[in-house]
Amino acid sequence: MIQSYSDTALLCEAALREIAARISDEQFLTWFQRVRFSHDGPDRIAVHVPNRFCLTFLKHRFLATIQEALEVVTQLQQPRIEFVVADDHESSVSRGNEFAAGAPAASHNLNSASPRSTRVLDHPDAIPLNPDYTFDQFVTGPSNRLAHAAAIAVAQKPGGSYNPLFIYGAVGLGKTHLIQAVAHTLLDQGMSRLVYISCASFTNDFISALDRNALDGFRARYREADALLIDDVQFLANKERTQEEFFHTFNAIYNLQKQVFLTSDSLPSEISGLGERLVSRFKLGLVAQLAPPALETRVAILIRKGRKLGLEISQDVGEYVAQRVRENVREIEGAVLRLHSLVTIERRPLNIESVRDSLADLLEELPQRIDMAKILQSVLEEFGVQPGELHSRKRNRSVVLPRQVCMYLARQLTGHSLGEIGSYFGDRDHSTVLHSIDKIATAMSSDAHLRVRIQSLEERLKR
Numbered sequence: 284m285i286q287s288y289s290d291t292a293l294l295c296e297a298a299l300r301e302i303a304a305r306i307s308d309e310q311f312l313t314w315f316q317r318v319r320f321s322h323d324g325p326d327r328i329a330v331h332v333p334n335r336f337c338l339t340f341l342k343h344r345f346l347a348t349i350q351e352a353l354e355v356v357t358q359l360q361q362p363r364i365e366f367v368v369a370d371d372h373e374s375s376v377s378r379g380n381e382f383a384a385g386a387p388a389a390s391h392n393l394n395s396a397s398p399r400s401t402r403v404l405d406h407p408d409a410i411p412l413n414p415d416y417t418f419d420q421f422v423t424g425p426s427n428r429l430a431h432a433a434a435i436a437v438a439q440k441p442g443g444s445y446n447p448l449f450i451y452g453a454v455g456l457g458k459t460h461l462i463q464a465v466a467h468t469l470l471d472q473g474m475s476r477l478v479y480i481s482c483a484s485f486t487n488d489f490i491s492a493l494d495r496n497a498l499d500g501f502r503a504r505y506r507e508a509d510a511l512l513i514d515d516v517q518f519l520a521n522k523e524r525t526q527e528e529f530f531h532t533f534n535a536i537y538n539l540q541k542q543v544f545l546t547s548d549s550l551p552s553e554i555s556g557l558g559e560r561l562v563s564r565f566k567l568g569l570v571a572q573l574a575p576p577a578l579e580t581r582v583a584i585l586i587r588k589g590r591k592l593g594l595e596i597s598q599d600v601g602e603y604v605a606q607r608v609r610e611n612v613r614e615i616e617g618a619v620l621r622l623h624s625l626v627t628i629e630r631r632p633l634n635i636e637s638v639r640d641s642l643a644d645l646l647e648e649l650p651q652r653i654d655m656a657k658i659l660q661s662v663l664e665e666f667g668v669q670p671g672e673l674h675s676r677k678r679n680r681s682v683v684l685p686r687q688v689c690m691y692l693a694r695q696l697t698g699h700s701l702g703e704i705g706s707y708f709g710d711r712d713h714s715t716v717l718h719s720i721d722k723i724a725t726a727m728s729s730d731a732h733l734r735v736r737i738q739s740l741e742e743r744l745k746r
């Protein structure tokens with residue numbers, strides 16, 4: 284009965300335990316670590332949340348869970364729930380202790396729109412964070428290591444050395460995942476004036492503010508942010524007025540040494556119709572690329588995402604699929620879902636035969652004619668080395684680089700194992716091969732010239 288939980292601490296503990304039992308650990312840590320509950324009348328429970336961002340998200344994603352948990356704990360039929368935002372209270376209690384007993388804060392009825400101006404962006408278009416887009420769910424490899432490390436640095440020390448951080452890469456390679464991982468971390472650290480929004484929403488917000496003659500509110504909302512995270516800034520292409528406004532927003536935040544983090548599908552200089560002064564602003568800090576993951580990383584992602592669905596994907600099956608799903612990580616996720624239904628719906632075992640039968644439509648045909656000889660030939664031509672040299676023990680760069688490129692291409696384009704590739708190059712063991720592949724993948728993410736060279740080799744071989 285409710286009386287048995289009259290003590291706030293007990294109510295809190297019981298409610299959090301019920302909620303924890305209903306959601307993943309990850310979600311719990313992200314969203315409920317700083318949530319507290321207290322009685323607010325005989326049939327009313329106040330849910331104290333750290334900020335408005337969290338409020339929006341909890342209402343959006345976890346309302347039913349909270350309700351269920353509170354029903355169990357209080358034994359009330361549909362207890363009334365009121366959310367209380369710590370931030371909205373003027374004499375906001377000191378950080379880390381926001382939920383100290385007796386801190387009455389402005390309360391928001393579930394259904395009433397927020398009447399207050401908010402410090403956290405609580406725009407109708409604001410995208411709620413995906414609880415899965417956190418750092419610990421992000422699989423790293425040579426193709427994304429720099430971008431990942433930079434994002435972590437920004438999350439740990441916003442406004443530090445990587446300001447702005449500009450991450451670019453093709454669709455489905457993890458830009459949104461990384462920017463949201465930073466948002467999660469900053470929120471967890473208690474940052475309240477965080478703005479995370481897609482560039483399209485920023486644009487819409489600006490246009491509607493113009494229409495309504497409400498630019499002051501718009502500017503206050505963005506320019507007072509402690510961190511400004513904007514996804515997909517290529518959307519600024521050819522939008523002069525929005526660019527102008529964005530330029531001033533950027534300067535306001537940057538000059539206060541607050542963090543700016545931007546993502547885009549291309550380099551600043553390659554966004555068409557982006558004014559020169561924005562291009563140079565975007566390049567002030569660190570520009571890092573997310574490149575398509577190499578085979579080893581794709582296998583690791585498959586195995587990780589499979590495990591999340593309770594699926595044990597063996598290394599062989601992982602390699603078989605990853606060799607044939609190459610475009611981006613979103614496709615890899617699609618493949619994992621198919622593997623999952625293969626096991627749970629078709630009730631088949633997970634092995635190469637079953638995967639080959641069932642996923643044929645999804646899996647790219649491996650180019651048949653590519654063998655080691657062909658790879659070797661094209662690399663020899665491209666780098667101008669002699670055939671014998673690649674198999675020799677020579678270690679000068681003019682030989683090492685093409686040898687490593689051969690190994691990289693063999694791994695990408697043939698079904699050979701690391702050991703097989705190693706034996707082809709004079710008995711090198713699989714860790715040496717792995718190291719070589721890693722080196723090339725890393726070099727490709729920082730050296731655009733080499734990247735283009737290898738990609739065009741790859742294209743030619745596949746023809």
Ligand code: ADP
Nearest residue numbers: 420421422453454455456457458459460612613
């Ligand atoms: P983008 O914004 O670059 O188009 P997303 O961030 O939306 O790509 O990523 C597409 C999907 O792939 C998401 O579900 C994301 O979680 C996943 N993903 C991308 N890169 C990785 C990675 N390195 N590790 C784990 N998941 C990833």
Ligand code: MG
Nearest residue numbers: 458459460514
């Ligand atoms: Mg995205």
